[in-house]
Amino acid sequence: MIKASIIIITTIILLFIFLFYARLNKSKQGPPLSSENIIENISEDNNMVQSTSKYTFPGILPNERIHGKRATIATNKGNITIKLLDEEAPLAVSNFVYLVEAGFYNGLTFHRVVPNFVIQGGDPDGDGTGGPGYKFSDEPVSKEYKRGIVAMANAGANTNGSQFFIVLKDQPTLPKNYTIFGEVIDGMDIVDKIIIGDTMQTISLSNNN
Numbered sequence: 001m002i003k004a005s006i007i008i009i010t011t012i013i014l015l016f017i018f019l020f021y022a023r024l025n026k027s028k029q030g031p032p033l034s035s036e037n038i039i040e041n042i043s044e045d046n047n048m049v050q051s052t053s054k055y056t057f058p059g060i061l062p063n064e065r066i067h068g069k070r071a072t073i074a075t076n077k078g079n080i081t082i083k084l085l086d087e088e089a090p091l092a093v094s095n096f097v098y099l100v101e102a103g104f105y106n107g108l109t110f111h112r113v114v115p116n117f118v119i120q121g122g123d124p125d126g127d128g129t130g131g132p133g134y135k136f137s138d139e140p141v142s143k144e145y146k147r148g149i150v151a152m153a154n155a156g157a158n159t160n161g162s163q164f165f166i167v168l169k170d171q172p173t174l175p176k177n178y179t180i181f182g183e184v185i186d187g188m189d190i191v192d193k194i195i196i197g198d199t200m201q202t203i204s205l206s207n208n209n
Contacts, residue, residue: 059094066093071205078190088139108124118165135158138154141180145180147168148184151180166184166191
């Protein structure tokens with residue numbers, strides 16, 4: 001009887017340990033705090049992963065929908081204007097435009113702020129683990145992660161979704177694992193004021209002057 005009780009108690013303890021580590025392994029998206037802390041959650045292949053989400057990865061949109069565009073993020077602190085770099089990253093720009101047009105980002109928060117590093121938002125779950133319900137491939141990075149650069153956050157290779165970050169300070173040692181698709185052309189003073197929980201009230205698109 002005592003032996004059976006010990007086995008039952010041991011089994012329960014092991015189950016709790018398994019559930020605890022399973023929760024820890026749910027990957028958050030975003031660049032590491034340093035180049036020595038690289039996320040190792042690599043997807044199984046390079047293909048886009050579909051889901052039952054109401055959102056579907058659009059692929060590369062027609063040129064007239066992505067070329068020469070800017071996005072204005074209206075936050076509770078003020079406006080941030082981003083020039084979209086479709087020639088640098090047509091997939092990421094198409095994805096961003098698609099989600100903006102669908103109203104996906106409206107009301108979402110900046111859930112991650114690391115001083116002198118990045119602010120990050122675009123997660124419907126608000127904890128760094130969420131997205132639109134699909135993933136898409138990385139694109140080559142030719143630019144540097146300088147102040148004002150806008151790039152896709154991810155949890156490893158080819159796991160892009162909806163989360164993005166804005167660089168607060170030049171990051172010359174950050175590995176080029178995060179697709180750059182925009183740069184802030186107005187409102188960096190607002191970017192500097194963003195704190196965790198601040199809201200992207202709306203994002204609108206317009207043509208560059």
